Amino acid sequence: MKILYAEDDSDTATYVSHGLKEAGYxxxxxADGKQAIALATMHRYDIYILDRMLPSVDGLSAVKSxxxxxxxxxxxxxxxxxxxxxxxxxxxAGADDYLVKPFAMSELxxxxxxxxxxxxLKQETTTLSLGGVCVDLLSREVHRLGEKITLNPKEFALLxxxxxxxxxxxxxxxxxxxIWDIHFDPKTSIVETHISRLRAKIDKPFGTQNxxxxxxxxxxxxx
Amino acid sequence: MLRLSSxxxxxxxxxxxxxxxxxxxxxVAVSIQSKELKQRLFQxxxxxxxxxxxxxxxxxxxxxxxxxxxxxxxxxxxSILIRFWDKQSNSVYGTLPLAxxxxxxxxxxxxxxxxxxxxxxxxxxxxxxxIDMPNGKIVVARSGRWVTDTQELFSQSLMAGLGxxxxxxxxxAFLLTQKGARRLANIDSVLKLIASGDLSARCQISGxxxxxxxxxAIRINSTLDKLEGSxxxxxxVSMDIAHDLRRPLTRLRLRLEQVLQNNGTNxxxxxxxxxxxxxxxxxxxxxxxxxxxxxxxSGSQHVVLEPIDISALCYDIYETFxxxxxxxxxxxxxxxxxxxITINAxxxxxxxxxxxxxxxxxxxxxxxxNTLLSLQQETDIISIIVSDDGPGIPKHERxxxxxxxxxxxxxxxxxxxGLGLSLVSAIIHRHEAELRxxxxxxxxxxxxxxxxxxY
Numbered sequence: 001m002k003i004l005y006a007e008d009d010s011d012t013a014t015y016v017s018h019g020l021k022e023a024g025y026x027x028x029x030x031a032d033g034k035q036a037i038a039l040a041t042m043h044r045y046d047i048y049i050l051d052r053m054l055p056s057v058d059g060l061s062a063v064k065s066x067x068x069x070x071x072x073x074x075x076x077x078x079x080x081x082x083x084x085x086x087x088x089x090x091x092x093a094g095a096d097d098y099l100v101k102p103f104a105m106s107e108l109x110x111x112x113x114x115x116x117x118x119x120x121l122k123q124e125t126t127t128l129s130l131g132g133v134c135v136d137l138l139s140r141e142v143h144r145l146g147e148k149i150t151l152n153p154k155e156f157a158l159l160x161x162x163x164x165x166x167x168x169x170x171x172x173x174x175x176x177x178x179i180w181d182i183h184f185d186p187k188t189s190i191v192e193t194h195i196s197r198l199r200a201k202i203d204k205p206f207g208t209q210n211x212x213x214x215x216x217x218x219x220x221x222x223x
Numbered sequence: 224m225l226r227l228s229s230x231x232x233x234x235x236x237x238x239x240x241x242x243x244x245x246x247x248x249x250x251v252a253v254s255i256q257s258k259e260l261k262q263r264l265f266q267x268x269x270x271x272x273x274x275x276x277x278x279x280x281x282x283x284x285x286x287x288x289x290x291x292x293x294x295x296x297x298x299x300x301x302s303i304l305i306r307f308w309d310k311q312s313n314s315v316y317g318t319l320p321l322a323x324x325x326x327x328x329x330x331x332x333x334x335x336x337x338x339x340x341x342x343x344x345x346x347x348x349x350x351x352x353x354i355d356m357p358n359g360k361i362v363v364a365r366s367g368r369w370v371t372d373t374q375e376l377f378s379q380s381l382m383a384g385l386g387x388x389x390x391x392x393x394x395x396a397f398l399l400t401q402k403g404a405r406r407l408a409n410i411d412s413v414l415k416l417i418a419s420g421d422l423s424a425r426c427q428i429s430g431x432x433x434x435x436x437x438x439x440a441i442r443i444n445s446t447l448d449k450l451e452g453s454x455x456x457x458x459x460v461s462m463d464i465a466h467d468l469r470r471p472l473t474r475l476r477l478r479l480e481q482v483l484q485n486n487g488t489n490x491x492x493x494x495x496x497x498x499x500x501x502x503x504x505x506x507x508x509x510x511x512x513x514x515x516x517x518x519x520x521s522g523s524q525h526v527v528l529e530p531i532d533i534s535a536l537c538y539d540i541y542e543t544f545x546x547x548x549x550x551x552x553x554x555x556x557x558x559x560x561x562x563x564i565t566i567n568a569x570x571x572x573x574x575x576x577x578x579x580x581x582x583x584x585x586x587x588x589x590x591x592x593n594t595l596l597s598l599q600q601e602t603d604i605i606s607i608i609v610s611d612d613g614p615g616i617p618k619h620e621r622x623x624x625x626x627x628x629x630x631x632x633x634x635x636x637x638x639x640x641g642l643g644l645s646l647v648s649a650i651i652h653r654h655e656a657e658l659r660x661x662x663x664x665x666x667x668x669x670x671x672x673x674x675x676x677x678y
Contacts, residue, residue: 082511082514083514083515083518084571085525100511102503102507152542153542154542154543180539180543181570181571181574182574182578183571184515184571184575185508185511186578186582187582187586187643188544188547188581188582188585189547189550190543190544190547193546193547193550194543194546196550197546216497
C-alpha cells in the first residue's frame, strides 16, 4: 500500500516514515503542500497523510484542491490544533480522519488500517457471525453456542463496532469517539471497564478470547 | 492642542456663517429701506413743489418768493434747495444752482454747493421735482444725505448688534464644542494609555448626554474589556504553562538522564522509557487542557449552542460511568425523568463538564461512597446535580477549588491536571449558567443551573 506523507518537520517525518515502513507501507515524504499536490496528481496513492500546517499550501487547502480535482483518496490530517472546531473544519474540508499531535505511532497505524480497510457496510447486513459469536442487528440479540447473551446498549454497540472491524486494532480514542461520542481524553478507564464487562459476558463463560487487548495500543476482535 | 483647535475652528465656522447670513439680511433690508426712503423724498419734493406752485398761481410771484425765503431760512444746511424761473422778468430766484429747469422727478448731482461747505457728508446727490407753470418754472431739490444718513445709521446699529451677537455666538459655539472636545480628548488620552500598555484605562462615560460620543465611548470600553480579558487570558496561559509543565518536564529530563547514565550497566531501560512515555502523555494532556480552558474562557472559539436533550445526555453519561464506579468499589445512581428536557447548550462541552464532575467524584471520594447524578426541572430552571457523600470541600475552600491547578490535597496525584473544575466553571460560564458548590451533608453537591430560554 502506498502512502503520501506531507510533513515539514524533518525529524517527525523521519520517525513517522520509519514507523510506517516498518509496518510494511510504501511511503513518499514531501515537505510542503505544493509538492504534495504535485505528487498526488502524478502518482496513485492509497492514503494521504497531511500535516495541517504546511508551507506554501496548508493541509486544509491541499485537501480542498484535491477534492475539487475529484481525488477521493482517503486523507488523514495530523494537526496540533485539536479543538472540536478544528476537527470539524478538517473533516468538512474533506479529510477522512483527524489525529491530534502528539500522537502515538500505534494510534496512527490503527487509523490507517481503519481507513484503508474501511468496512463496506452493506445495508442488507442484518447479522454478524464471527468467531462463534452471532449478532442479530435488528432484534439486537447476541448468541454464542446457542446461548443468549444479554448486553446493555453500550456493550452491544461496542461488540458490533469491534466485530465489524475484525482482527484490526481499535484504539481507545477511536472507540471513545465511535461509541460514546467523547472527543476528549477522559481521566477514567471508561473503555477498559466496558471492554472487561463485555469480555465477562462474551468470552469468559465460554473460555474463549475473541476480544483481545493489544497492550498500549487498543483492542480488537479476533475471529 | 486637539481640544483648542477643533473647538476654535467650530466656533469660527459658526460665527462666520452667522456673520455672512446676517450681513446678507442687512443688505437686503437696507436696500429695500433705501428704495422706500428715496420714494418718500420724491414725494416730499413733489409736495413742496406743488405747494409753491399753488402759492404762485394764487398769490403771485411776490408771495412765492417770500415762501421760498421762509423755506430757505428753515433749511440753511442745504438740505432743501429751490429755484424759480420767472417767465415775465426772465430772472431766476432761489438757491438751487441749476441752469435749465425740467419737470417731473429727477435725480441731480450738485458737486459743489456753497451753503453746505461745512457739511462734508453731503455727497451732492439731490432728489428733485420740477413743475412747469404758465408764468414760471419751479424746481425743488432735496438732499439725498438724509437717505444715506439713515442707511448708515441703520447699518451701524445693525453692525453693532451683529458684533454683540457674534461674540455671544462665538462663545456659545466654543463652549459647546469644548465640551465635546474635552470628551474626545478623554478618549484620546485613554487610547494613548492603552497603546502605552495600561490596559486598565477606560473612557469616562457621562450619563448626561447619550449622543454619538457616548456610544463610541461605551463601545471603546467594551472592546477594551474584551481586549484586557484576552490579554490576561494569554498571560494566564503562559503562566499556567510555565507553572504546570515545568515540573513534569523536569521529572522527565531527570528520568532520561538516569536512563542515559545507566546505559551500558545492563539495567533494563524499557520500564524507564515506558514511564517517560506516560509522563509525556500526561504533559500533553495538561497542555491540551490549558489550551482548551483558555479557548473556552477567552471566547476565541465560537461555541455553537443548540437545543439538546439533557435527560438523554445524563442517561448516556450514567450508562457510561456506572460500571466504572462499580469497578472502583463506588456506586453511581441516576435520578432523572425519562421525558425529554431540552436546553440550549453545546453538546460536547456540557458532556465534558458532567464527565469532569463524575471523574472528580471518583477521584476524591473513598471506595464505598455513593454519587448521585440527578436532573431537576422546576418551571424554567433546569439543574444538573452531581452529589456525593465523600469528604466534601470545606466552605472556605469552595472558591479556591475553581482556580486553576488548585488541589485540596497538597500531594498532586499524577493523573489529575488540577484543571477539571476550572474547566467546568469556564464551560458553565460560557453557557451563561450558574455553578454552585454546596454542602451535601456529608459530601459535595455541585449544581449546574440553567434557566431554559424560550425557543
